Amino acid sequence: MSIPRPSRRAWWLLLLLFGIGLLNYLDRQTLSILKATLKVELALTDIHYSWLVTAFMAPYILFYVVSGRLVDRFGTRRSLSAFVGIWSVANILCGCAQNLAQLAGARALLGAAEPGAFPAIQRVMMTWFPPERRAFAWSLLSPCTTVGAILAPPLVALLTTTWSWHWAFILPGVVGCVLAAGWWLTDRNPPAASGAAEAEPAAVPLRTILGDTRVWILLGARAVTDPVWYFHLFWLPGYLQERIGVSLSQLGWIGWIPSFVASLAVILTGRITDFFVARGRPPARVRVTMFALAAAFAPLGAFTTFAPSLLWALVLISAVAIICQIWFFGQGLLVADIFPRNSAATIAGLLGAVGASGGLLMNLVAGPLIQHIGYVPVFIGLACLHPLAAVLLWRTLPRLVRAA
Structure with missing residues (x-):
């Protein structure tokens, strides 16, 4: 076909x-x-x-x-x-x-x-x-x-x-x-062919969306994982300058590397997931498997504070950036796999609001934590969050696949 x-x-x-x-x-x-x-x-x-x-x-x-x-x-x-x-x-x-x-x-x-x-x-x-083409197109957009x-x-x-x-x-x-x-x-x-006319059935009521347990599963995963990205976004530049001795000019030269590497990884991931979906694999199962494989490498982030050099610090930070971007990229695909089009934007908005709230909360507590106990426990705690969310999605995968 x-x-x-x-x-x-x-x-x-x-x-x-x-x-x-x-x-x-x-x-x-x-x-x-x-x-x-x-x-x-x-x-x-x-x-x-x-x-x-x-x-x-x-x-x-x-x-x-x-x-x-x-x-x-x-x-x-x-x-x-x-x-x-x-x-x-x-x-x-x-x-x-x-x-x-x-x-x-x-x-x-x-x-x-x-x-x-x-x-x-x-x-x-x-x-x-x-x-069958959506993951690759989305991966091209992600950078x-x-x-x-x-x-x-x-x-x-x-x-x-x-x-x-x-x-x-x-x-x-x-x-x-x-x-x-x-x-x-x-x-x-x-x-x-996609049934995509703008005059399609009205948007699903918000009460109906919030009554769907699958929505709460995805919200829980987003609330757990987004603080990792927001912490790296707002705190890593200062960490590299204060703890590793990177100057502001050096930061300008190297600060883009983790995000660039993550974007390339997302494009590759998009091609791989499209390959399996096009061959009849359940899309929701493909996405959750992608999450689990990425989350398996998340504990590497705990070793960031023990990196012996700037090069190794960048390697570990880039690994975490790859994991975060794969999860961001894949969650939009998972919503598209499971939910109808006339509710997907609302669900994407809910996910973004929960993720931003978690990031805001993380940044409020990060300062006191770092000041009193240092960076090491913070990095260790963050390294556990993606595996925790992966367990949540994997345990509820049968429900997500049946829904899709």
């Missing part, structure tokens, strides 16, 4: 999604890169900066759930165009801010709009790519956040030194408005 191939429009949409995901991560990092500059320009303190971070994170967590419902209700063409347009306008408003209150309001609007990209991506991939993280520091620095810090916000905002218009013009006429 021949395997259906995605249309040419599907690949154009994937390219647009790559740009949208890249911009999503670039825009959220601009403030942290400009922290020192803005403290001088707007007379901010570290307490003010913490308020700005909270102004972004609070609506980000809340609107992860809201945006998922909006995607299931209005479809990807209208919702994603609106999300990208709103956060791009918010970014422009950040560049026009003259004081703390204006900047905080703009960051709150940015935090409300940005999480909508990920539930929309979930639905787009289910709409335009058949299951977009990595590229955004890599480009943000040099691009923000270039715009700031060439013109001013205002343009570091405004110019990406203008690009985002162009992408929003491009999405509106391109996301049309979904393939009839």
